[in-house]
Amino acid sequence: MSTSFTHTTTDGRTYTGRSNGVEPVAGTPLVVAIHGGTYSSEYFDIPGYSLLDRGEAAGVPVIALDRPNYVGSSPLESDDSIILANAAVLDNAIGEIWDQHGGEASGVVLVGHSIGGAIATAIAASRPAWPLAGLATSGCLVRVPAESAGAWAALPPIPMIDLPVAMKDQLMFGPADTLNDDMPAASYPSNTLVPKAELLDITGGWIARRAEICGRVTVPVFHRQGEFDHLWVTSPQEVDEYRDGFTSAASTDIALLPGSGHCIDFHRVSAEFEDAELSFAKSTASTVSASNASTPVA
Incomplete structure (x- = not known):
């Protein structure tokens, strides 16, 4: 069962979110989950589909943050990239959360979905001062269908x-046969x-920035792309191109996942997918990148 929280950073920004309450211990990472667009941090805590609950069962602490402009988190504007602006302020917030709540954890593993995956990747590419151990994303790829940009504009x-x-x-x-009877309403x-x-x-x-940003990520990378993701041009070839962008990553486990649409967490494969994310997170416990700080910032 999750607990809601509010965290205010030293620069005065407020973040709401939820935690599964697992105490960070030696040999276990702290997972920080970053939601996508049109969803709140509750994306990671829907009953029956909850990454926080699965983390609790696995003994892994999971914190899901509401990004700027969502729920009770402070607003954020940018004249340039709102994704990179999110990455900058969340980098600072996660660093403070690590200092205050990281405990004996081995490091931080970022989990990001969709736009949250792009933001998590940008944070990883910046090689933060806190000990980043791994990056796990879903629902972001190389290019979007031709009609998408026009539709949003x-x-x-x-x-x-x-x-x-x-x-x-x-x-x-995805198609009806990829969903349980309670979806999509349960989401x-x-x-x-x-x-x-x-x-x-x-x-x-x-x-336009993706390849350059992905190329600066040095930690291990885990990524799954739903077979029926309608927001991205999705094929094995696109997944291969996405994988090829991580030229500096310590390792990559990037693949197409059958039986899912964009929000993998809400499909029948949810348990398998979230268990794989948590298994990846635990596997990074002893592989904090040498390009990151090995101890918390004082």
Whole structure:
């Protein structure tokens, strides 16, 4: 069972989120989960599909943060890339959380979904001062369908978009036989508004920057792409190209996952997928990159 929290950084930014309450111990990483667009941190805590619950069962501490502009977290604007701006402020927040709550944990493993995966990758590429041990992402790839960028640009000229549920279900989920009977309805408590700037950035600026940013990641990388992901051009060849971008990573485990749409966590393969993420996280316990700090920042 998760516990909600509010964390205020020394620069005055506030973050809401949830924790599974597992005490960080030696030999176990601290997992920090970063949600995608149109979802809150509750994405990682839907009953029956909860990464936090699976982490608790595996003895792995998991913290899911609400990103800037979501729920009770402070707003954030950028004249350039909102994804890179998210990465910068979250880098600082995670560093403070590590200092205060990292305990005996071996390091931090970032888990990021969709836009959250792009943000987590950008954080990893910056080689943060706190001990980053690994990067696990899903729902982000190389290029989007030709119509996607135009569709997002055509949305109303307002800062926050409330994506219609019917449209969202079509985009985020695979065929009916990839879902349990309670989905997609069970996921609705995690639905929320999305900054339009994020939708424009992920389909434009991020794609232009992706290869360069991925090439600066040095920690082990785990990535799964749902077979029926409608938000990205998805094929084995696209997955291979994405993998090839991580030219400096210590290792890569990047593959297409059958039987899932964009939100892998909400499909029948959820348990298998989340267990694989946690297994990857635990495998990084002794492989904190030498390019990162080996001890918490004082």
